[in-house]
Amino acid sequence: MTHSGRSAKGERSTQLAQLGAGAVEFRLERRGPVTVVLFHGGHMRAGLSLGEEVYAEADCSVLVPSRPGYGRTPVSTGRSAVGFADVTASLREHLGITDVAAVVGVSGGGPTAVAMAARHPALGRRLILQSAVGPLPWPDRRTHTAAQVVFAPRTEPVSWALVRTLLRRMPDAGLRMLLRDLTLLTAPSTVAALRPGDRAKLIALLSRMRSGHGFLNDLRELKATEELTRLMAGVAQPSLVIASRHDGAVPFAHAQALAAGLRRAELVESLADSHFIWFGRDWTTISERIHAFLLADPAS
Structure with missing residues (x-):
């Protein structure tokens, strides 16, 4: 069952789905026949948007769930990265989405994106990680x-x-x-x-931004574990890892570890001055690289 939700001023409209694992808030913006599934990072929820213009320009629909503890998704709905990856796979089926061009993980949403790519490879032909937490200790x-x-x-x-x-x-x-x-x-x-x-x-x-119960849950769940390293080894899809050396929130070493642990990964270094690569002076160039990556043959 899915319920529509009212959006706060300046936010995009979200809905609430009641799944077997619990409630999950999401935003689905339908455009073309293929979809991008996007997992936000800390303090973000489905009603907020960041850097999504590139997917619209590629004529992709966008599915954005609020991760556990953020927005209207209870922290009990798929508390871990693996758990919420499975919840999102169920949400995708619930919504009748059959073609996923890419799974995108931003910052603290990175491990969930990796888990979804590894555990549900048929649900995403590519993996994109932006300023993402990797298999290293985090945070300080x-x-x-x-x-x-x-x-x-x-x-x-x-x-x-x-x-x-x-x-x-x-x-x-x-x-x-x-x-x-x-x-x-x-x-x-x-x-x-x-x-x-x-x-x-x-x-x-x-x-x-709001943190809800989500950010403290991230601190509990997004620890460096052998599980994330194992999941990375199981990702067969082409991967694009984007990060800045000036990032003070998620060190660049995380991007290097992700690129090294993913079998078909390309590391793109942003010139951004901070964690927010979307406001870097080279974001237009990086957007073009993402656009090309989305349209490329994943078998190549």
């Missing part, structure tokens, strides 16, 4: 400790309310604070390098 101890306070269920709403207030009243200061841990460069230089349009998009995105 300082981030893990701070998150237990800032994103705990009782404090998470207050934390994001303060973020929204700061971004509204002092946007540059807010961006510098939020990008500080997302770049290996200085936050002021990273903010100063943003183009006006990208700056506005980033402020709008950050102002709508």
